[in-house]
Amino acid sequence: MAYLFDTPEQRRRMLEAIGISSIDELFTQIPAELQLKRELHLPEPVSELALEQDMTRRLGQGGTSAGICFLGGGVYDHFIPAVVDEITSRGEFYTAYTPYQAEASQGTLQAFYEYQTLISQLTGMDVSNASLYEGGTAVSEAVFMAMRVNGRHNKVVFAGTLHPEYRQVLETYFSRLGTTLVEIPHENGVITAEACRAAVDDQTCAVVMQQPNFFGCIEDITTLTEIAHAAGALAILAFDAVSPGLLKRPGEYGVDIAVAEGQPLGTPLQFGGPLLGIFTCRNEYVRKMPGRLIGKTTDRKGKECFVLNLQAREQHIRRDKATSNICTNQGLLALRTTVFLATVGPNGMRQMATLSHQKARYAASVLTKIPGVSLKFQQPFFREFVLQTSKPAEAVLSALTAKGINVGPHLSRFDLHNVSGMENCFLVALTEKRTREEIDGLAEALKAVLS
């Protein structure tokens, strides 16, 4: 049997040392009437070769190679330098676990300390933790943290331009806690100062925003943050992890907590998981943070080294009073992002963001020249925008798929409030990977589909 290597002779000797004659005797701990009397009904065991043949048949084609990818909505088809896969597949990182024994985990601990620093540098925020599950849970964890900071549990305000799946996660997380979630309706794809002021009051715990927002549009985060602060609420920003290459960093808006889906920075799409939850905040709130934190310290000989820090916040110590129930970080994905950022550096981040933006502008320009196609929102955007066409989006996207081009998602997929005419709307996302030829091909295909 694969992975089970002991010979019958070894098993016999072990049983003898224990003082029993069969393995079954060890399982008498389980009352007989609770024991399974049959074999599990599972497929027959397969060899490595047979499994590879079956999986290659079923999974060997598809993914983003099934069509040119203009899909967006939170995760994106970005380039991953080979060095990321090469480094992170090293067994010493890959098959280690949580660095409980600091002396046996300095590689991991230093890499996570570097991750925290790189993310601080990327975001302009004081502190980053060593990562959470993904962007959506990071938003909910940010709201819990805001409650611990200002003690306001009754009301949380969120932008109607927040990713609908982030909103859905928020609704699930707070479904039993008696917190009212208030949506700020958007106007032409963005949140206005007036709408924000109307929603925020002195009971408001936090204002949750997204930059660029779910529709790809640029929000006036500075103003919205000032409104939140004036009411004593915290400003929470979900940002596009690539955007600091071109746009202001979250810290420059003055927000209190900034979170992101870190997938674009070196993690493959994998049908949406595992991903990377980036979580950052201002220094003064560090003891209220959820998740792992790595700190620098010195050892007995005064040598600089790294440890799991501020563990007294965590579930294994604080139990029901912990800052979160999270037990691990996303170690491997955090390492991927560390290697990614170390490799591409500031110039690579600028190029990645600028290329994505330029290509998005070019795509918007050529696509809106097609009769019956327009930008849904006349707003500046970063790398993604909502297109409105003369036909239902779902049918348009299916027709494009048939031509080998994946675009979307279409907005009727989501339970979006306050968006009229969304059945004809869909997102178009660009990354540095898309070429002019592919964009022109999309324009040609869309023209054909609509005519």
Next chain:
Amino acid sequence: MRNQTATQLLFQMSSPGRGTIVFPPSDVPAVSGVPELPAQCLGSAQLPLPEIAEPDVVRHFVNLSTLNMSVDSHFYPLGSCTMKYNPKRHERLARLPQAATSHPYQPESQLQGLLSVLYEMQHMLAEISGLPGVSLHPAAGAQGEFTALLTAAAYFRDRGENRTRVLFPASAHGTNPASAALAGFECVQLSGGKNGFVDLDELKAQLDDRTAVFMVTNPNTLGLFERDIAKVAQLLHDVGGLVYIDGANMNAILGKTRPGDFGGDMMHYNVHKTFTGPHGAGGPGAGPIAVRDFLAPFLPAPIVTYDAAKNWYSLSKPAKSIGQVRTFFGNVGILLRGYFYIRTLGGKGLREASELAVLNANYLLSQVKDFLEVPHGDRCMHEFVASGRKLKEETGVTTMDVAKRLLDYGFHAPTVYFPLVVEEALMMEPTETESQQTLDAFAATLRTICSEPAELVKGAPHSTAVCRPDEVNAARKPILCWSAPNC
């Protein structure tokens, strides 16, 4: 041999202009007629990220990696974490295009292979647990707990019941109470009886119509099977409550007994433990849950369904779903590795894996019990908890000292000081993929350490790059981010 230049912090290795070129120049013309980014939203300066050439990046991380212990390089008997061998064959399969590069909003027509695998995985986890409703959605075990508790809450609300309390024994993982609190329940901790077993009288005294869920790990965190689990379940069911099985220790019972058969109503799996995901220095995991049929309509979305008439797999939302607890489907990359593992072993192989995990743990127990106290008996399931209490009394050497000294001998330490109910606890879980030779060497080393001069052990580790980081000072003045000198 150590290359200390390469293991400086990345930031100390940076030189302006010494970056790596990764991306090509733009191939699209500048355009007008599209809304321009306003100046006030643009970043002002270059990001303060380090600039490092690719060869230096590689050397840095390769050298850092050598400062780690890992399953690939060392015996790693970290109790409760199931550090078994991570099969290499899974890695290549997980990189197949549909597995690695599918976008979550891609059309179902391009995902049929992947969805068929995930659909099969749902069935496999239902069969292994004896609980028919499966959601692959939660990101990790702790999120599985939280999700199942919300599922239970939705079920009670649907029945018009207001149940507010979640109970758990003192030996429970910290995530249990943390998840219950997060899900809005009142937490009630039971002190437990002998051997860490649930005390039925104590439990009974706490049960009433406010009881929602009893969370229990079985085998428990002492590595013992709760003999009275069926009675425990009966007590809960009698008052209308539900039993949650923390599946952290599933590696002990695969194909031997099933949570659904011993009274559990819901459970989570830790796929990365039981079915070998890469532990990745602390994640990612995957924490799918399995529940009884009457709870299935409340499971989170999405789940994979199959239309046999059309031979078509699709994603759908259960009728009374609690919604999503994260974005997108789930941690597919880890779920797939679990699937590959189950396919490789089959039903017989899974049972054998558990048998050997239990054999190895009992063998190790038999090899250490004459010099290290094992307070909860001569038999265990897949792990056991020894106590360094006597050693500490006699020599002043603590469990932490022993753990650190093990590192000198090339063994990762067991889990220490957990569960809290055992003094100076050393929780050892060898797993089935370790050989008798490894276990013998480990036991002999432990024996040696227990008789080494106290001073030597208390000074350990002597061979690692660092020794006993000052955690107290780290917490007092947290330094969580490198900053440039004079800045």
